[in-house]
Amino acid sequence: MKDNNKHVCPVEEANVLDNFFRKLVQNPKNILKHYVKEGMTVLDIGCGPGFFSVGMAGMVSTSGKVIAVDLQQGMLDKIKNKIEGTEIENIIELHKCEDDRIGISTKVDFVLAFYMVHEVPDKDKFLKEIYSILKPDGTLFIVEPSFHVSKKAFEETVNRADSIGFSQIKKPKIILSRAVVFIKHT
Numbered sequence: 001m002k003d004n005n006k007h008v009c010p011v012e013e014a015n016v017l018d019n020f021f022r023k024l025v026q027n028p029k030n031i032l033k034h035y036v037k038e039g040m041t042v043l044d045i046g047c048g049p050g051f052f053s054v055g056m057a058g059m060v061s062t063s064g065k066v067i068a069v070d071l072q073q074g075m076l077d078k079i080k081n082k083i084e085g086t087e088i089e090n091i092i093e094l095h096k097c098e099d100d101r102i103g104i105s106t107k108v109d110f111v112l113a114f115y116m117v118h119e120v121p122d123k124d125k126f127l128k129e130i131y132s133i134l135k136p137d138g139t140l141f142i143v144e145p146s147f148h149v150s151k152k153a154f155e156e157t158v159n160r161a162d163s164i165g166f167s168q169i170k171k172p173k174i175i176l177s178r179a180v181v182f183i184k185h186t
């Protein structure tokens with residue numbers, strides 16, 4: 001069901017999501033090391049200023065690809081400025097989406113939805129599109145902020161994903177967060 005009242009994190013608050021302190025408490029490599037490997041094609045949906053996109057670019061390396069997707073051009077511009085002229089520039093592909101359509105045709109091995117699902121107006125549609133974008137046996141990692149998303153609301157998202165056909169494999173512990181990892185079984 002569509003909920004139009006969701007707050008979308010403003011570009012002006014992007015610095016809160018991309019700083020040295022966060023690297024200490026939510027280190028992308030530590031959080032994602034069991035799921036993101038060299039050569040993979042991965043999707044960072046709701047990438048914001050690219051804290052995880054940049055982290056994953058180092059993990060997939062030059063043989064892989066990170067598709068960084070956001071509905072706000074301002075967030076994508078922040079990533080563009082950060083990676084321009086660096087060695088990861090060619091690993092990260094930027095894509096602007098709509099709030100109800102991701103709209104990429106590439107099939108991916110891994111999807112990260114970090115602190116963004118609660119901002120999505122139609123979660124069923126969103127999760128179904130992710131299901132169609134993932135390769136068979138691909139992985140979806142959802143992380144929500146525990147200070148914004150109640151246990152009940154998080155479980156509703158988990159149940160939605162279950163009913164679409166995802167299988168839960170783990171509920172990792174991440175500071176200030178609620179997290180779940182799914183596999184797409186076909």
Ligand SMILES: C[S@@+](CC[C@H](N)C(=O)[O-])C[C@H]1O[C@@H](n2cnc3c(N)ncnc32)[C@H](O)[C@@H]1O
Nearest residue numbers: 009017046047048070071072099114115116119
């Ligand atoms: C709180 S920020 C998190 C950014 C990033 N994932 C991180 O953890 O640093 C949420 C981001 O999701 C984006 N977003 C919200 N709804 C979206 C949607 N339906 N599709 C794609 N991106 C969305 C917002 O523009 C914002 O950049």
